[in-house]
Amino acid sequence: xxxxxxxxxxxxxxxxxxxxxxxxxxxxxxxxxxxxxxxxxxxxxxxxxxxxxxxxxxxxxxxxxxxxx
Amino acid sequence: xxxxxxxxxxxxxxxxxxxxxxxxxxxxxxxxxxxxxxxxxxxxxxxxxxxxxxxxxxxxxxxxxxxxxxxxxxxxxxxxxxxxxxxxxxxxxxxxxxxxxxxxxxxxxxxxxxxxxxxxxxxxxxxxxxxxxxxxxxxxxxxxxxxxxxxxxxxxxxxxxxxxxxxxxxxxxxxxxxxxxxxxxxxxxxxxxxxxxxxxxxxxxxxxxxxxxxxxxxxxxxxxxxxxxxxxxxxxxxxxxxxxxxxxxxxxxxx
Amino acid sequence: xxxxxxxxxxxxxxxxxxxxxxxxxxxxxxxxxxxxxxxxxxxxxxxxxxxxxxxxxxxxxxxxxxxxxxxxxxxxxxxxxxxxxxxxxxxxxxxxxxxxxxxxxxxxxxxxxxxxxxxxxxxxxxxxxxxxxxxxxxxxxxxxxxxxxxxxxxxxxxxxxxxxxxxxxxxxxxxxxxxxxxxxxxxxxxxxxxxxxxxxxxxxxxxxxxxxxxxxxxxxxxx
Numbered sequence: 001x002x003x004x005x006x007x008x009x010x011x012x013x014x015x016x017x018x019x020x021x022x023x024x025x026x027x028x029x030x031x032x033x034x035x036x037x038x039x040x041x042x043x044x045x046x047x048x049x050x051x052x053x054x055x056x057x058x059x060x061x062x063x064x065x066x067x068x069x
Numbered sequence: 070x071x072x073x074x075x076x077x078x079x080x081x082x083x084x085x086x087x088x089x090x091x092x093x094x095x096x097x098x099x100x101x102x103x104x105x106x107x108x109x110x111x112x113x114x115x116x117x118x119x120x121x122x123x124x125x126x127x128x129x130x131x132x133x134x135x136x137x138x139x140x141x142x143x144x145x146x147x148x149x150x151x152x153x154x155x156x157x158x159x160x161x162x163x164x165x166x167x168x169x170x171x172x173x174x175x176x177x178x179x180x181x182x183x184x185x186x187x188x189x190x191x192x193x194x195x196x197x198x199x200x201x202x203x204x205x206x207x208x209x210x211x212x213x214x215x216x217x218x219x220x221x222x223x224x225x226x227x228x229x230x231x232x233x234x235x236x237x238x239x240x241x242x243x244x245x246x247x248x249x250x251x252x253x254x255x256x257x258x259x260x261x262x263x264x265x266x267x268x269x270x271x272x273x274x275x276x277x278x279x280x281x282x283x284x285x286x287x288x289x290x291x292x293x294x295x296x297x298x299x300x301x302x303x304x305x306x307x308x309x310x311x312x313x314x315x316x317x318x319x320x321x322x323x324x
Numbered sequence: 325x326x327x328x329x330x331x332x333x334x335x336x337x338x339x340x341x342x343x344x345x346x347x348x349x350x351x352x353x354x355x356x357x358x359x360x361x362x363x364x365x366x367x368x369x370x371x372x373x374x375x376x377x378x379x380x381x382x383x384x385x386x387x388x389x390x391x392x393x394x395x396x397x398x399x400x401x402x403x404x405x406x407x408x409x410x411x412x413x414x415x416x417x418x419x420x421x422x423x424x425x426x427x428x429x430x431x432x433x434x435x436x437x438x439x440x441x442x443x444x445x446x447x448x449x450x451x452x453x454x455x456x457x458x459x460x461x462x463x464x465x466x467x468x469x470x471x472x473x474x475x476x477x478x479x480x481x482x483x484x485x486x487x488x489x490x491x492x493x494x495x496x497x498x499x500x501x502x503x504x505x506x507x508x509x510x511x512x513x514x515x516x517x518x519x520x521x522x523x524x525x526x527x528x529x530x531x532x533x534x535x536x537x538x539x540x541x542x543x544x545x546x547x
Contacts, residue, residue, distance in 0.1 A: 011184040018177040033289045040296035224544035243497035
């Protein structure tokens with residue numbers, strides 16, 4: 001049974017508000033993760049440009065020096 | 070394929086890089102189907118009318134709020150018992166996500182409550198427990214933020230998470246008890262004994278979509294955290310660099 | 325009581341009583357909170373009698389939280405905490421003894437002050453007795469749960485506020501059953517013993533969980 005999705009009845013405001021808030025919070029989370037990633041990447045690039053090598057604890061795996069993706 | 074294979078952060082990051090596109094695709098598809106079903110297929114509830122559509126995000130968010138705490142509790146066990154190097158990364162990455170989903174379930178719950186109960190907030194047992202859970206998430210995040218050393222912060226947060234995990238059933242029980250004492254049996258039951266399949270199917274699809282979303286964001290946040298620690302280690306090394314002999318006295322750089 | 329526990333207990337008690345007198349400040353704070361309530365809700369004696377047990381319990385909770393950051397902080401500042409941790413005694417027992425001393429110095433004065441403050445709130449004699457007994461049983465639980473927060477925040481410069489935020493969610497069950505038991509003695513929607521025995525159980529649980537979690541947190545913070 002298909003129905004008209006644009007007629008949400010007398011409480012349309014509450015339904016729309018719920019979905020908009022949820023969308024906003026989820027979008028905020030995604031943005032936070034992406035911005036954080038960009039920041040860490042640029043920090044890593046800066047440090048590597050200064051000629052600082054990765055710490056000895058993780059450098060046994062030389063193939064992974066550059067981050068892919 | 071044991072969990073110890075991911076103990077190497079570099080290998081973990083590579084694995085995340087490889088799985089992430091698949092997860093994102095699955096998540097988008099699940100949300101597409103779920104949203105389509107919940108708006109176009111699901112009928113109005115005979116009692117709640119169209120507001121039943123709020124359930125399609127409220128219930129999955131509440132489910133994630135609890136699942137996220139379980140993930141954190143398991144990670145804390147990983148930190149304290151098995152000393153897995155990625156366990157506290159996982160716990161730290163999960164805390165803001167859990168807080169966000171708990172917040173979503175609180176907001177949608179009160180937006181659902183207004184047409185149903187006539188008020189945005191009732192001190193209903195379920196809402197109150199979720200509010201306490203929200204405070205616990207925020208407290209954990211505050212603890213993470215105030216401690217400089219990620220290893221020590223991880224252990225402290227792990228202790229608190231496990232104590233909280235022990236305490237949550239007690240809180241649930243006492244809030245239920247308190248609630249029956251103060252509101253004798255006038256609470257509207259939100260979930261009837263049987264849910265119509267037309268509503269249940271979109272609900273399950275949305276729950277799956279939210280779960281996929283959580284794991285996607287969790288993996289991405291974990292990858293960020295691994296990189297953040299790498300940056301921190303490199304900065305410490307750089308600061309200690311000129312006089313590497315006395316590396317133990319390395320000053321802490323501002324983060 | 326074995327020798328070292330007795331001497332640790334006496335040391336803690338002496339420090340708590342002599343330096344600063346934190347127990348008395350806690351009681352003073354308790355008095356201040358109870359005095360402020362009528363200004364907030366109005367001087368209606370019936371209303372005050374109805375919410376009196378809750379006010380006393382919340383006042384006691386806040387006063388306990390206020391004193392908790394001293395539980396390990398002073399010992400950490402002068403290095404005594406490291407010595408105690410390295411002494412080879414079970415840390416859990418050390419925490420338990422310290423909590424006991426802390427409770428005697430700060431919690432017991434609150435319990436003793438509660439009947440006096442209850443008069444301000446127009447409580448009946450039965451209710452006064454019930455509140456005092458529930459506080460006597462419940463405040464140790466608050467101290468023991470608070471010890472977890474205190475040991476988690478011991479390394480922080482200004483941990484007091486964070487401590488309160490971390491401890492309050494954990495203390496909610498104690499508050500619920502403490503107030504319910506005190507209410508039940510007067511209004512009897514349920515028999516007094518039902519919530520009261522659960523309150524006792526919560527105190528016993530926190531006597532186990534508190535020292536273990538707190539000792540774990542202290543060990544992690546020191547190494």
